Amino acid sequence: MLWPEAPQFDVEKVVEACRAWLVSEGRYDTVSNRLQELKAGEKAYRAAGEKGRLLSLLLSYGQRQRHDRHAELLRNTYTTAFVQRAEGRQLYNAIKAAAIHGSCPLCGLQQVAQLDHHAPKADFPLLALTPLNLVPVCGPCNLGKSNKLATSATEEAFHPYFEDLGADRWLHAQIDAAEQVAVFEVRPPTGWDEVKRRRIVHHFESHDLASRYGEAAGSVVAKRRRRDADLLADTESPAEVRAHLRADAVSHAAYDPNSFETALLHALAESTWYLNGGMHLLYA
Numbered sequence: 001m002l003w004p005e006a007p008q009f010d011v012e013k014v015v016e017a018c019r020a021w022l023v024s025e026g027r028y029d030t031v032s033n034r035l036q037e038l039k040a041g042e043k044a045y046r047a048a049g050e051k052g053r054l055l056s057l058l059l060s061y062g063q064r065q066r067h068d069r070h071a072e073l074l075r076n077t078y079t080t081a082f083v084q085r086a087e088g089r090q091l092y093n094a095i096k097a098a099a100i101h102g103s104c105p106l107c108g109l110q111q112v113a114q115l116d117h118h119a120p121k122a123d124f125p126l127l128a129l130t131p132l133n134l135v136p137v138c139g140p141c142n143l144g145k146s147n148k149l150a151t152s153a154t155e156e157a158f159h160p161y162f163e164d165l166g167a168d169r170w171l172h173a174q175i176d177a178a179e180q181v182a183v184f185e186v187r188p189p190t191g192w193d194e195v196k197r198r199r200i201v202h203h204f205e206s207h208d209l210a211s212r213y214g215e216a217a218g219s220v221v222a223k224r225r226r227r228d229a230d231l232l233a234d235t236e237s238p239a240e241v242r243a244h245l246r247a248d249a250v251s252h253a254a255y256d257p258n259s260f261e262t263a264l265l266h267a268l269a270e271s272t273w274y275l276n277g278g279m280h281l282l283y284a
């Protein structure tokens with residue numbers, strides 16, 4: 001997973017970008033009067049995020065924000081002024097554009113299509129306009145993500161702006177020769193603590209990554225089938241095919257150690273069945 005940089009502007013800039021719409025609704029003063037509070041919330045959000053205590057902070061708010069007297073106004077400001085009006089949309093697009101090569105940070109599979117509120121705006125309207133709470137994601141990942149906040153640390157969603165999963169490999173695949181498909185799975189690195197291990201499994205399951213990666217693998221295999229088959233025919237050496245696959249896997253891993261392609265290439269290189277002719281049958 002490749003994670004984008006956090007937005008470089010704050011909630012005040014977002015409110016200013018929404019000013020024309022708020023003025024037209026006669027609500028600018030209302031939001032402006034809450035600005036110091038929004039800024040304090042943003043500061044607390046950042047501090048908690050940096051310390052790995054974001055979930056505790058959000059849980060400590062309970063239902064307070066949901067029942068805030070301006071909850072609906074703040075949500076509407078987001079969905080109308082920020083998403084749909086030119087000045088807001090410019091900032092919206094800037095956050096989207098931070099995704100590396102436009103790739104969704106949660107799956108690495110599909111292109112970014114929208115922004116997701118890490119802390120759902122239904123429960124946390126005072127964070128609806130906070131840039132740090134807005135993460136670019138693809139459509140399926142946004143749909144897969146629950147609109148409810150996790151209640152336990154082991155189910156907390158990863159926050160791309162605050163967490164670094166490092167270069168450890170946690171995504172793996174194996175080639176199932178009987179079914180002629182690649183099977184993806186999480187193997188959390190041994191050095192990770194129990195909570196992080198369970199969170200990555202939860203991430204994998206809640207975004208349906210086993211089946212989404214399995215489907216995507218078919219197209220990767222289709223595009224390299226001929227090359228691997230020709231190499232085997234030319235050299236009559238499965239070891240030669242393995243060496244090429246390993247070199248490709250290393251190259252993919254340098255870009256993203258946990259992309260589905262990296263896991264797939266490693267799996268192909270380790271599959272004796274694939275190397276000895278299975279390339280003609282896998283996803284065929």
Ligand SMILES: [Zn+2]
Nearest residue numbers: 104107138141
């Ligand atoms: Zn995604």
